[in-house]
Amino acid sequence: MTSPVSLEGSAFLRDLSLLSPQEVKPIRYVLTDVDDTITTKGKLSPDALQALWDLSENGFKVICVTGGSAGWGDTYLRQWPVEAVLSESGAVCLYRKDGVIKHYVHPSIIQQGYAERSQKLISAVLTEVPEAKLSSDQFARLYDIAFDHGSEPPFLTRKQIGEVVNICHRFGAGTAVSSIHVNAWFGQYDKRQGTVAFFADILGIDESSLKNQCCYCGDAPNDQVMFSYIPLSFGVGTVLDHKEEMVDFPLYVSHYHGGEGFRQIATALIDAKKE
Template identity: 40%
Template structure:
């Protein structure tokens, strides 16, 4: 991972789309700071397509799509995208699974929930689980005392034994049934809404993240950035971001935004 300051100016000038994780990439210690939110707004006003790609739930994503200075949002690690059309005042939604599949998967996730909470002491349902439609989020450090990495691995193993996918974020283990992830839905959104072919996307998209559930995005986009706290997860990553900011969490995202804005002359 090269320092973000070493990104060539021509590389920064080629970026049209900013895809970014939210937790511990835009937020800092669970807070959305004024400087990070302002960076989102400045990017949006400068003409960048700005799309959060998050593990957070559908309920949050409805709010984000409506009220944040963004063009769309991918939620629950790729289970759907939401895009709010401000002129028509309508929410466009696309889900990976049908409503019938979501119901069947929820029953299987309920069984995994019972197993994990009974067998891994110190875990809890994520506080935002009530607003989720497609996945199960197990909290290992957001609202509970941080668990050791060995216990996080036990949570992942419980999902995988049941045939579910499982990804570790900076705060949760998210699990779901379905052959999707952040990347598959981000690609679908870019094609559906913005008419962007994959070859074009790889040349004009930058992705910012901080944890192992961002790995498919780091692998897919040649221009990717980790905020400084990605270093804590580097040993778990096969595919690492091309660049790393010196700033932690939202501060690192602000550094990235300022670089892109300078390159654009905005």
């Protein structure tokens, strides 16, 4: 186990020990980011996987909400005890219905000509920021363009990350910066909007019920749209590494980074529910 992070000087974040049974009582769904929230440095630890099983076995339905590819989403859905995986920052959700894996695509995506627009954006970024590169799993993405800045060397500086974001905006793309990628897309959606659409169109749950029945776990700037939207939100300790880049923070924070932090959050939720 790694050393716990200190919450000293972070008065805006609550310690998990303050989580009450009343807050957890209405929660049915645990929405969670994946990279650096469930995983640690790109790997899934036994403790983090056990935390997913523990949540499922204690009545929580886990839905991953990730900037990761639809290809990874398909793997998570098949291998992990999760109900659905909202992939590519809200573009597509993979879920099971009657034993069959289905795809839900956000209604704002115009599929005709999408590949051509994406290629023009990719060419511009790789030309104007020579150090930039596509994510190694880009081949597994349906609608998202992921420029790697932190998962594989060489890593980009904050200035270079900002340049990539500006080029994407110039081409009319939406963006989100995670702990490892700059994600870009063409469509009116993000993690929040993708979640709202999936819950309404597929699960038949409106926004008011969604916010009451869900909590959210994350670690990075691209989780801010969920931290500010879902009243009961959690950050693994990694979120403290991004304090200078963030405006919206989770309500609670764990003492550990990545998967260790996720396990601590899962344990707190289960313990509060039992009380």
